[in-house]
Amino acid sequence: MGPERIICLTEEPTEMLYLLGEEKRIVGISVYTERPARAKEEKTKVSAFISGNLKKITALEPDLVIGFSDIQSQLAKDLIERGLNVLIFNQRSIPEILSNMQILGNLVGQTEKANSLLLEWQNAMVSWKKENESKSNKPKVFFQEWDEPIITGIQWVSEAITLAGGEDCFSHLKDKKLAKDRIITADDVKDANPDVYIGSWCGKAMDWDWVRNKPEWLSTNFIISNKIFELDPSIILQPGPALFLEGIPKLKEIFSSL
Secondary structure, three states, X not given: OOOOOEEEOOHHHHHHHHHOOOHHHEEEEEOOOOXXXXXXXXXXXXXXXXXXXXXXXXXXXXXXXXEEOHHHHHHHHHHHHOOOOEEEXXXXXXXXXXXXXXXXXXXXXXXXXXXXXXXXHHHHHHHHHHHHHOOOOOOEEEEEXXXXXXXXXXXXXXXXXXXXXXXXXXXXXXXXXXXXXHEEOHHHHHHHOOOEEEEOOOOOOOOHHHHHOOHHHOOOHHHHOOOEEEXXXXXXXXXXXXXXXXXXXXXHHHHHOO
């Protein structure tokens, strides 16, 4: 049976429930939802990322609210205090993402369908790893998810870069769960001298001029060779299906074109 009226405070549970054919259970979504595109037309928007419309959420009478990240802790607290059931995931790694997608499948009675989807993604990862075994020169990659301060990629992004055949310049920071612990300097990037720059600035478009004209970076490989790319945050910074369906394949496409 499972919950019949679900509110998704972030995109990834929305996308997964649609993939499972259980979108009828969703009564509210985040304004940042991009996947699937029709969700924006079909579902009521009730939250941003940190904040939510408490009145609108409670009026929808959800029997479960699903969110992601410790950043939503205050919103979760406010909803719990209003008597709502709240499930907050806090995944950081690809194995955790897969585990949480399985939990969603179990919650809505779609264990086998979730198993099938996860098996597809796991098989794809095995294939990608095999492809990488034959590569001797892997591009050094700097992934930037915020500009001021400069923040490099979260754990699943670093893992995605590896799966796609690249080498994350700041992989030593990937286990840092909080963004403030992944702050680096422009000089750190200069010293790492990446071959490729990938920007995916959470919640806003990448400023290409800012990247190209950063004084410290003018002599780096990625500036000299103009290997600068932007990725849609919805396919790389959402810890859910999009990462496997589009995020990692897009990274692979970029690296194979070098």
